[in-house]
Amino acid sequence: MEHIVIIGNGISGVTAARHIRKLSDKKITIISAETDYFFSRTALMYVYMGHMKFEHTQPYENWFWKKNRIELKKGYVTRVDTKQKTLHFINNDTLQYDKLIIATGSKPNKFGWPGQDLDGVMGMYHKQDLESLEKFAPNNNVCKRAVIVGGGLIGIELAEMLHSRHIPVTFLVRESSFWNKVLPKQESEMINKEIISNGIDLRLGVNLKEIKPDENGKVKSIVIAETGEEIPCNVVGLTAGVSPNIDFIKDSEIETNHGVKVNRYLETNIPDVYAIGDCAEQHEAIGNRRPIEAVWYTGRMMGETVAQTICKNRIPYKPGHWFNSAKFFDIEYQTYGWIWAEPKENEARFYWQHESEKKCIHISFDKNTKEFIGINCLGIRMRHEYFDKALTEKRTVNYVLEHLADANFDPEFYKLHEPEIVAKFNNEHGTNIHLKKKSWKRIFNLTN
Numbered sequence: 001m002e003h004i005v006i007i008g009n010g011i012s013g014v015t016a017a018r019h020i021r022k023l024s025d026k027k028i029t030i031i032s033a034e035t036d037y038f039f040s041r042t043a044l045m046y047v048y049m050g051h052m053k054f055e056h057t058q059p060y061e062n063w064f065w066k067k068n069r070i071e072l073k074k075g076y077v078t079r080v081d082t083k084q085k086t087l088h089f090i091n092n093d094t095l096q097y098d099k100l101i102i103a104t105g106s107k108p109n110k111f112g113w114p115g116q117d118l119d120g121v122m123g124m125y126h127k128q129d130l131e132s133l134e135k136f137a138p139n140n141n142v143c144k145r146a147v148i149v150g151g152g153l154i155g156i157e158l159a160e161m162l163h164s165r166h167i168p169v170t171f172l173v174r175e176s177s178f179w180n181k182v183l184p185k186q187e188s189e190m191i192n193k194e195i196i197s198n199g200i201d202l203r204l205g206v207n208l209k210e211i212k213p214d215e216n217g218k219v220k221s222i223v224i225a226e227t228g229e230e231i232p233c234n235v236v237g238l239t240a241g242v243s244p245n246i247d248f249i250k251d252s253e254i255e256t257n258h259g260v261k262v263n264r265y266l267e268t269n270i271p272d273v274y275a276i277g278d279c280a281e282q283h284e285a286i287g288n289r290r291p292i293e294a295v296w297y298t299g300r301m302m303g304e305t306v307a308q309t310i311c312k313n314r315i316p317y318k319p320g321h322w323f324n325s326a327k328f329f330d331i332e333y334q335t336y337g338w339i340w341a342e343p344k345e346n347e348a349r350f351y352w353q354h355e356s357e358k359k360c361i362h363i364s365f366d367k368n369t370k371e372f373i374g375i376n377c378l379g380i381r382m383r384h385e386y387f388d389k390a391l392t393e394k395r396t397v398n399y400v401l402e403h404l405a406d407a408n409f410d411p412e413f414y415k416l417h418e419p420e421i422v423a424k425f426n427n428e429h430g431t432n433i434h435l436k437k438k439s440w441k442r443i444f445n446l447t448n
Ligand SMILES: Cc1cc2nc3c(=O)[nH]c(=O)nc-3n(C[C@H](O)[C@H](O)[C@H](O)COP(=O)(O)OP(=O)(O)OC[C@H]3O[C@@H](n4cnc5c(N)ncnc54)[C@H](O)[C@@H]3O)c2cc1C
Pocket: 007, 008, 009, 010, 011, 012, 013, 031, 032, 033, 034, 035, 041, 042, 043, 044, 045, 075, 076, 077, 078, 103, 104, 105, 106, 124, 125, 126, 154, 157, 245, 248, 276, 277, 278, 279, 293, 294, 295, 296, 297, 299, 325, 326
């Protein structure tokens, strides 16, 4: 029986295994060095914040794997021998495969800062990071101050986590405004304010120079490169991005760049070896998509796709329209399509922000054709299906605004803003758009 071996029990590896099982009777083994069972990485923050226990982050009961004949092996793979189709483990075990799926995810970036491996310095990626955080920052008696280095989605989550235990946080962000390589100025500035209003000591435009140890090799302080200021602290969170976790295959014949290079079928240069999830790098561009996308749903989609290919229905990976969501303290963020930090030449923008509440929408559309290109929503939840359909059908910005009620996810909450948004657009663009009533038929694709 063909043996499919998957390295990594994250969303991509586990989705591949589940779908291969649905489609075939092949022998399946999933390997992980991190945990016995699959868990939701995105929920780690809620464990520290006390909203759930770690067990609650495991979507499947422990009996699920045996029942579905998916073998789980705990161990760290140190080497892949593609000629012998053999994996070598850190404890000298070996395992033969017929087909191999590399689904090893990401690891937090470290840039060679002095002191980056001291006790009390951690990333916020693996379950072990959560355990370190519990050890070094259980409360504000043990941890008098934490410093977070790197202003992305994981950095702000870590700030919220520490804040929930009343631990003072200094947040070092290299950019002049939070996440402004991704967010347009208005959204980025709204998030700066949100961070500060939560009592976080946000430092913009600064870099970490070094982390200093105490006499026991534990973090004592950090030094800021630009000013030389030394900030005493007990914990340093390194959240300056992530990169593919693929060091263990660097000596193999599998081709890598930043990630494991794959084609549209998620195949590597070596027959019978595939890569999916955060560690996979597309070497043929898929529209505007980034070659590596470290997000949950793309890992799941790649897992489904590779399962088809392995089960003799070779299909390309088609990620559809880009979307993403996150939470910046109390502000929910959703993005659909493309709305870059800076508009491209063909783009026009429309921005609406609520006068007093933390809510805004920012729409990007083509200057000439008026085609809708993308939207950011902060503090307002909108319907994914609506924008997905608008993008697929290449609707105009006028159409999108006219049917804004269809996009509305929280009617009571948000109804009041629609007329205001449309009036602002009409005023700025000399249009005469009238809001249409919400239509469930349209939403669920029954009519146009
Ligand atoms: C704190 C946090 C919050 C996040 N929030 C969001 C969010 O809100 N929305 C979103 O879309 N995405 C979010 N992400 C990103 C998302 O979690 C990842 O994109 C996703 O988990 C990647 O899945 P994966 O299957 O590719 O890899 P992973 O989940 O990283 O799993 C890979 C597994 O492989 C193991 N492994 C690696 N190398 C080896 C080896 N050599 N031998 C054995 N095992 C190995 C790893 O230990 C790990 O268990 C978040 C990430 C973090 C860290």
